[in-house]
Amino acid sequence: xxxxxxxxxxxxxxxxxxxxxxxxxxxxxxxxxxxxxxxxxxxxxxxxxxxxxxxxxxxxxxxxxxxxxxxxxxxxxxxxxxxxxxxxxxxxxxxxxxxxxxxxxxxxxxxxxxxxxxxxxxxxxxxxxxxxxxxxxxxxxxxxxxxxxxxxxxxxxxxxxxxxxxxxxxxxxxxxxxxxxxxxxxxxxxxxxxxxxxxxxxxxxxxxxxxxx
Ligand SMILES: [Fe+2]
Ligand SMILES: [Fe+2]
Numbered sequence: 472x473x474x475x476x477x478x479x480x481x482x483x484x485x486x487x488x489x490x491x492x493x494x495x496x497x498x499x500x501x502x503x504x505x506x507x508x509x510x511x512x513x514x515x516x517x518x519x520x521x522x523x524x525x526x527x528x529x530x531x532x533x534x535x536x537x538x539x540x541x542x543x544x545x546x547x548x549x550x551x552x553x554x555x556x557x558x559x560x561x562x563x564x565x566x567x568x569x570x571x572x573x574x575x576x577x578x579x580x581x582x583x584x585x586x587x588x589x590x591x592x593x594x595x596x597x598x599x600x601x602x603x604x605x606x607x608x609x610x611x612x613x614x615x616x617x618x619x620x621x622x623x624x625x626x627x628x629x630x631x632x633x634x635x636x637x638x639x640x641x642x643x644x645x646x647x648x649x650x651x652x653x654x655x656x657x658x659x660x661x662x663x664x665x666x667x668x669x670x671x672x673x674x675x676x677x678x679x680x681x682x683x684x
Contacts, residue, residue, distance in 0.1 A: 482536060483651040484583060485591070486543030487551075489529035491576065493544075494555045496522035514608070521601040528598070532591050547651075554641035559630075563623055566616035567630035568637075570609040571672060575638075577602050578668040579652060582661050613676050627678045635669075 499522055503515035533540040559565045580602065584595045617623035652661055 478536065480651065480655040481587060481591075482533060482538040482543050483546075484655050485529055485533050485536070485538070486540070486545075487547045487651050488579070488583065489526055489533060489540060490544040490547045490551055492522055492526035492529055494551050495576070496526055498522075498555060518605060518608075521605075525598045525601070528594050532594060535590065536588075550641050554638060557637055561626065561630070562616045563620050563626040564630035564633065566609070566613040567627055567676075568634050570606075570613040570676065571631060571634050571669065573602065573606045573609045574668055574672045575665060577606055578664045579661075582652070582657075582664055583655075585660075586655050586657060610672075610676065617677065624678060627676065631673060631678060 496519055499515050499519035503512050503519055506512035506515055530540045533543050557568060559568065577599070580595055580599055584592050584599070587595065613627070617627055620626065
């Protein structure tokens with residue numbers, strides 16, 4: 472691999488994505504362990520296996536590009552660990568974080584697909600195929616929570632604002648994952664995709680865009 476600025480940026484982004492997939496695996500595994508019925512446990516176990524496949528695949532892409540995967544992931548450990556430390560006893564808030572988190576990951580993958588090398592893009596196609604189902608399941612969980620909890624809409628809008636603040640706060644130290652994506656180029660497309668994705672998902676869930684009234 473030649474050390475062009477684009478390749479350096481691509482390695483940084485793949486490091487962020489590889490570690491993000493690891494955190495998704497850990498989260499799904501914890502959900503499976505906490506499940507109180509067999510069907511829910513099976514659903515989370517399947518997601519955990521898929522997230523682990525994604526993680527291993529992005530690690531393999533880093534190796535193929537001549538990078539050290541541990542070194543590439545390291546700067547993103549603190550911000551992503553901090554982001555995923557968030558837990559909530561409020562089912563509406565937990566569902567909003569799950570849905571919007573899956574959505575942001577999907578938007579980032581779609582964008583990465585456009586700027587990555589052909590082999591990485593081909594692998595991303597297989598990841599997106601799994602993530603479409605994850606996002607649909609997270610959307611269904613959110614619809615259930617909004618419908619069954621009292622004052623669901625207001626709590627959902629508040630949780631969405633909290634999620635954005637938490638996302639920014641998590642990246643305040645260390646390498647913020649979004650900054651690495653922006654260095655890869657076409658930042659206006661990325662920011663546009665994230666903002667419109669967030670607004671689209673909020674209205675799809677029956678909440679006001681960005682949780683602001
Ligand atoms: Fe994934
Ligand atoms: Fe996922």
